[in-house]
Amino acid sequence: MSRDIYDIAIIGAGPAGMAAAIEADRRGASVVLLDEQPRPGGQIYRNVGIATPRQREVLGQDYAKGDALVTALERSGAKHLSDITVWQITGTGRIAYSRKNQAEQLEARQVIVATGATERPVPLPGWTLPGVLTAGAAQILMKSGGLVAEDAVLVGSGPLLYLIAAQMVAAGSPPKAMIETQTGSDLQAAMKHLGGALRGWRYLAKGLSLIAQLKRAGVRRYTGAGDIKVLGSDRAEAVSFTWKGRELRIETDTVLLHQGVVPNTQITRSLQLDHRYEEDQRCFVPVTDTFGLSSSPIVSVAGDGAGIGGAAVAALSGQLAALGALHRLDLITNETFETSSAPILETRAKELAVRPFLDRAYPPSQQTLKPVDTTIICRCEEVTAGDIRRYAALGCKGPNQAKAFGRSGMGPCQGRYCGLTVTEILSAENGISQQETGALRIRSPIKPVTLGELAAYQEEEHA
Amino acid sequence: MFTPLETASGRQVTFNFDGREFTAQEGTPLAAALLGAGVSEFRSTPVSASPRGPFCMMGACFDCLVQIDDVTVQACMTPVRDGLVVKRIPRPDVSAEPHDSAPQGSENSREALRA
Structure with missing residues (x-):
């Protein structure tokens, strides 16, 4: 059978994937962008194109920043395949996916994996009970379900926890309490990176402003909490924890967990690319160069999937990965490649400056490790x-x-x-070491596919 | 509990879950529609028949599994449409035949190592 062949295929329509698609299209490459969701944006900018004024008010300015990328993507010539499930990528650039219960495939000369992050696992007693969700899930419900958690207890640590709490305050439904796992000694350890944090002062200022908003709203925060348990038989009923030598219990039917996010490496591991254990972020990351190129000459990784940096860094990394791919495809000259990437590299370094501080100030808790x-x-x-x-x-x-x-x-x-x-x-x-212990091998299909879809696909293969 | 941010403005449709009728805005993720209606338990686990519901809302955890037309799907990745009939995954009978659970598995492994 004949299949479509593109210069560049991009997996994931978050900030990294959108920015890569816009950049590659603008410079003349044929581009296909594949994404699971019905609309571009990824999780961070999910549904931004159709957000109501109320959602925008609750979710804030950083969410609205997604508008520019979504609009530029829609105006570009990049082909955007939405609502699809990619379940296999081969080392030769063949991508198998399902769309409307039909298996299809395409080929690309260069592949950019921009599959973002997932919540770090938060294994606590009771974390499997109904009513216990990730904090990210609660934020997705605001973006995509028009729902806000009521009388919820937030558990864990990290900047995202403050953002979500502040968004809940803005929605008129402040969290009942925040049970935070980071300690004073974590903050002390982070202080040696204060220089970097000050270079990334915008992030720091935003964090402090969020914490101030929570204080004004009267949100009770228990920092340095330990021995956290979600209690309940058929669903969450309460959270118990120790704090300053006391045992406390808070009644709630909604518990939102967060211990930071980690790269989603399902696709990069299924491709058997080289990965390394990143000590600072306590997770595996694909080994990449400055432009996101992995150990495969045709696969780049952009955005949080290559190491956590946040949405602004992701978009810049997407542009850089696109420039790298364009250069390898000889679609741009050496000079264009160098002059175009230099300012982006500089901006990205500034945007990343706050990371070492955040990584140390909000480490995953010992209880969950x-x-x-x-x-x-x-x-x-x-x-x-x-x-x-x-x-x-x-x-x-x-x-x-x-x-x-x-x-x-x-x-x-x-x-x-x-x-x-x-x-x-x-x-x-x-x-x-974690590096030597290694990570799970991932095999395709990396997402479930029905036997019917698979059978139809095989027929195509042999036709 | 999850409550609406605002009065829904989109087209309202009816769907059925586990024999009950629900109304939601068309296109809302099924998991969100059910959470908004106060349903947080979607299924029982095959290992211990423990209750489970949505956890990640982004297609990664597979805890919100339900059945539509006899196919198991992720409720968080399925948009609500009019007349959708959603079933719970049939409850496994854990009492009849013990699952090859972890402790038993480790005994087997122990024997395998000794062999």
Whole structure:
């Protein structure tokens, strides 16, 4: 069969993917942008193109910044395939996807993976109960469901937690409490990076302003909290925790968890690209050069999927990845490549300056990195932290072996919400680095595909 | 609990979940429509029949699984449309046959290592 061949295929229509598509199209490449959602924006700018005035008021100015990218994308000649599920990418640039229950494929000379971030796993007792969601999920519900959490308790740490809390305040539904896991010594450790933070002062000022808004709204914050448990039999009913030597309990039916975000590396791992464990952000990242080029000469990674930097950095990285791909395709000259990328590189360095401070001030909590034995760490197969420790005692060295021992990572989420935790536990138990312990291997289909879709696809293959 | 940010302005449609009728704005993610209607438990797990509902709302966690036309789908990735009939995934009978659970699995692994 004949299939479409593009110069550049981009996976993910968040800030990185949109910026890459706009840049590549503008410079004459044939571009296809594939995305799961019905509208461009990614999670950060989700639905910005159809947001109501009320949603804009609640979500704030940084959300509205997505307008420019969405408009530029819509005006560009890039082909935007929305509502599709990419389930396989090969090392030769063939992309298999499903659209309206039909499997299709296309080919690209260069591929830019811009699949963003997912919430870091937050394995706490009770985190699988209905009524417990990620804080990011609560924000998505504001953008995409027109809903706000009521009397919710926010648990965890990180700048996003303050943003979401402030958005809830703006929506007239402030959180009942914030149970925060970062400690005074985390802040102290972060202070040596204050210089960088001051270069990124806009981020710092925004964070301080959010915290001030929460204070004005009377939101109760418990910082340095530990031993956090969500209680309830069939759904969340309360959160218990220790704070300043006291045991506290707050009644709530909605608990929103957040311990920062981590790169979504499902596609990059399925492509068997080189990855490394990033100590500062405590997660695996694909190994890339300045322009996002991975260990494959045809695959670049842009945005949070290559390391957490936030939306502004993601858009700049998307542009840089596009310039790199255009250059490799000989669609731009050496000179254009260099003169166009220099100012973007400079801006990106400034935008990234605050990161080391944030990474140290808001680290994942010890409780979630080293969950107690009874805590479920694999939500799909209900494998506990104790199970993983037992496998370690039996000689299990890595997450792929642990999967064979006890199914962690074998369920439908394919390790998205247990993989990092399994690596952390095995690394601690065996006394070997996270890098050496490694990450789960990911195989296609990276998202579920029906047998009917697969069968139709195979027919096409042999036709 | 989740409550509306504002009065819905879009086209309202009716759908059915687990035998109950619900109304939501057309195109809203099914998981959001149900959460907004006060439904937070969507299914029971195959391992221990524990209740589960939406967790990530972005297609990553697979906890909001439901069935539409006998196909298991993610409720957070499925837009509501008029007349949609959504079923719960049939509850597994965990009492009849014990699942090959983790502790048992580790016993097997122990034997395998010894062998």
